[in-house]
Amino acid sequence: MDETAGIYAQESPYLERFVQVGVASGRVLRVTFPNEAEDDALPDHAVLDRIMAYLEGVEEDFSDVQVALTVPTDQRGVLEAVRNIPYGDQVNVETVARMTSGIDHTEEADLDLVRTALDANPAPILVPDHRVRDGPSAAPPDVEQKLRSLEGL
Template sequence: MEDVSEAGIYARQSPYLERFVQVGVASGRVLRVSFPENPDDDADTGTDHPILERIFEYLDGVHEVAFDDVQVALTVPTDQRRVLETVRTIPYGEQVDVKALARMTPDLDPEDDDDVILVRTALDGNPAPILIPDHRVRDGPSAAPPAVEQKLRSLEEL
């Protein structure tokens, strides 16, 4: 894994997404991935960061890029963390639905309405789309803007 220990907010314009990709990093972990139309005022847009480099390799679509070795600081409740950790196991180019994701997540029942709501809540609150590929859950919400979600699905031919 690359050294991602340099704390800060890094952003780069994506022609494919038609907006910026912004990554917040602290203590060697990714705190957030977002897709603003304009980067935060304190974002570093002149320095390449290893995580941004990998995201842009992924967006180039030349080859599959895995992010399973990237540490994401999941500051969400434990039950939502389990869901998001399960989302990270969905392979590139594959998709599942919300009930299948509930079935895949330890201690969740896809037939329990509360568990299905939990899955949807976790997806909606995902702090790091792309790294936690919620766009691979076809009938669930994504934390990425709808236009970004659709482009990510198109990229993976989902």
């Protein structure tokens, strides 16, 4: 991955908004969907190009993209499990809990932890929280619905 730190953005006709990626030390720090790109955002980055291709219908899992999951450790485990949900598949919060080491899918507090992690996801699309049908997404609702539609969910 490109090691250059910065903010990169391109407009997505499919989402009808920009996709903005923050990168540092070869890792994606954040993916956001603003109506306008930040003034200093640059248009060219390999990960951003891959996201744009995905939004045009190219099946992509982004498993090789390094994401800096700057969330508490217990939430990090949840988000790492979500990264393993295949393109075009959907699961529920309970299944994510089952997929996550150290979390009990029968405990409401652990299910709440899964929901909290999904809501705090710093990199929607790369960590595909839109594939969790009954959990929150960190992406705006209209973006989440378009991502689900794109994958036939």
